[in-house]
Amino acid sequence: MQQILLGAVSLGLLWSIMTLGVYISYRVLDVADLTVEGSITLGAAVCARMIVAGNNPYLALGLAFLAGLGAGLVTGLLHTKLRIPALLSGILTMIALYSVNLRVMGMANVSMLRMTTAYTLIGRLLGVDKTVSVIILGGVMALFIVAVLYWFFGTEVGSAIRATGNNPYMVRAQGVNTDTTIIIGLMLANGLVSLAGGLIAQSQNYADVQMGTGAIVIGLASLIIGEVLFGKRNFFSRLLSMLFGAITYRVIIALVLRLGMPADDLKLFTAITVALALSLPRFKDLRDTLRASLGGRRRHA
Amino acid sequence: MLEISGLSKVFNPGTINEKLALDDISLHLKPGDFVTVIGGNGAGKSTLLNCVAGVYRQERGSITLDGQRIDRLSEHRRARYLGRVFQDPLMGTAADMEIQENLALALRRGKVRSLRWGVTGKEKQGFHQQLASLGLGLEERMSVKVRLLSGGQRQALTLLMAILNAPKLLLLDEHTAALDPKTARKVLELSEQFISGLGLTCMMVTHNMRDAIAYGNRLIMMSQGRIILDVNGGDKKKLTVEELIQMFSTKSGEEVMSDRMLLG
Numbered sequence: 001m002q003q004i005l006l007g008a009v010s011l012g013l014l015w016s017i018m019t020l021g022v023y024i025s026y027r028v029l030d031v032a033d034l035t036v037e038g039s040i041t042l043g044a045a046v047c048a049r050m051i052v053a054g055n056n057p058y059l060a061l062g063l064a065f066l067a068g069l070g071a072g073l074v075t076g077l078l079h080t081k082l083r084i085p086a087l088l089s090g091i092l093t094m095i096a097l098y099s100v101n102l103r104v105m106g107m108a109n110v111s112m113l114r115m116t117t118a119y120t121l122i123g124r125l126l127g128v129d130k131t132v133s134v135i136i137l138g139g140v141m142a143l144f145i146v147a148v149l150y151w152f153f154g155t156e157v158g159s160a161i162r163a164t165g166n167n168p169y170m171v172r173a174q175g176v177n178t179d180t181t182i183i184i185g186l187m188l189a190n191g192l193v194s195l196a197g198g199l200i201a202q203s204q205n206y207a208d209v210q211m212g213t214g215a216i217v218i219g220l221a222s223l224i225i226g227e228v229l230f231g232k233r234n235f236f237s238r239l240l241s242m243l244f245g246a247i248t249y250r251v252i253i254a255l256v257l258r259l260g261m262p263a264d265d266l267k268l269f270t271a272i273t274v275a276l277a278l279s280l281p282r283f284k285d286l287r288d289t290l291r292a293s294l295g296g297r298r299r300h301a
Numbered sequence: 302m303l304e305i306s307g308l309s310k311v312f313n314p315g316t317i318n319e320k321l322a323l324d325d326i327s328l329h330l331k332p333g334d335f336v337t338v339i340g341g342n343g344a345g346k347s348t349l350l351n352c353v354a355g356v357y358r359q360e361r362g363s364i365t366l367d368g369q370r371i372d373r374l375s376e377h378r379r380a381r382y383l384g385r386v387f388q389d390p391l392m393g394t395a396a397d398m399e400i401q402e403n404l405a406l407a408l409r410r411g412k413v414r415s416l417r418w419g420v421t422g423k424e425k426q427g428f429h430q431q432l433a434s435l436g437l438g439l440e441e442r443m444s445v446k447v448r449l450l451s452g453g454q455r456q457a458l459t460l461l462m463a464i465l466n467a468p469k470l471l472l473l474d475e476h477t478a479a480l481d482p483k484t485a486r487k488v489l490e491l492s493e494q495f496i497s498g499l500g501l502t503c504m505m506v507t508h509n510m511r512d513a514i515a516y517g518n519r520l521i522m523m524s525q526g527r528i529i530l531d532v533n534g535g536d537k538k539k540l541t542v543e544e545l546i547q548m549f550s551t552k553s554g555e556e557v558m559s560d561r562m563l564l565g
Contacts, residue, residue, distance in 0.1 A: 157414050172380065
């Protein structure tokens, strides 16, 4: 059981970096960006290709991040310069990335078994096992990224990006090119998602062209769990809550699998969870209306 | 100062809904002019302001500000010269950001945004003083999210943001129309204070004829995309609402102005 929980925490930390990316597009920019389904695989594909060729696994992660920036740039340009709706822009890039990812990997599935990954290096250096080294690297990177994002969104450029998600009219009236802020935001979001893809692929020792399917839903589930359970007092705690949300999601999944839910039903389970969580405000409205009408009847009686 | 010549704007050209919103408008503003713009619904008042601001591109004509052609600049590039307040109090501010963050965004209008900190401590002190000048107590709530402010407070904040780095031209687009009468009065008085205090050049669209007469040194009346009346200085001061109505019906050939103009 403890091994299962540790495994869930380690996986959650890696996925939390992806969740931070989703947070930037979905919450900060207010764009549902489906590019992530392709860019998470892109990061995995880049890392697999690099590592199989015998390159440094950290260099591979850096390259995965850069590739993700590129994917975000494409979606951003489609959306802002060609005026294609954001949702469709993301879908177009996602579909295009499927072919790109196959080309990067050369096949649908690349194994990194018994090769030097970012984790084997840490394991060798500190003399810890795989799960612990995943937790160390994932934790350090996630916290580092939270710190960098907190700083970035406090800068002049970062403030302009936050305002764009809030009110693009106002931002243009204050002299900011909203095309640029949207593009920067989408690049950063997909860079992080792609980096997470690289970290995940290295931890499971393979990259698969299908691994991005449903990633956006997992990201949203983690995001909502984080917001609901771990508060949203200020920007820093919001970012941190993404980490806790992603870990909690993985722990929940590990538990329901342990309780006997078939793994094939996982995506259905996740989709239902997200649908329920997203409709939570609506249920609250309904409850309030019910309460008000019931209360009203009692008064009249 | 502002030189508009031969400006025309057509919406939905070539379709059954084609509408000539601005019809060969020419207008010259001197530095320090405070022009009130009145006219019925669909007269082209807001379209004129939006063409100057770059929200719309004109079909014909040119707009020159301080000797520089601005009509080919994109909206965000023109913004450095302009301060704008909109009719909808929600339009001018970012709701999920703090009062001081909104002001800091406005303070950087027309400047290059870099990776320097978004709001500095020194700026906050300045904001404290400037907010105090609004007389709404907002200076004690600088880190409150704008979402929590009332419509009037948000509009006053938008006004402060618009004049923060003394724009060459202030565009007020019915900025008090969505407020209750008392708040509208307060925001109008603040506008007047800032405009005369800083010597700003301003175009103010309004539905309210009394306000159009009471404020500013020049009044223009629009109908069907054209300027049908242009009254200056002393003549403007002597205007009455009755005279305006009279002039409107003779000049435009329309019987009455909209109810909003008469009652507002």
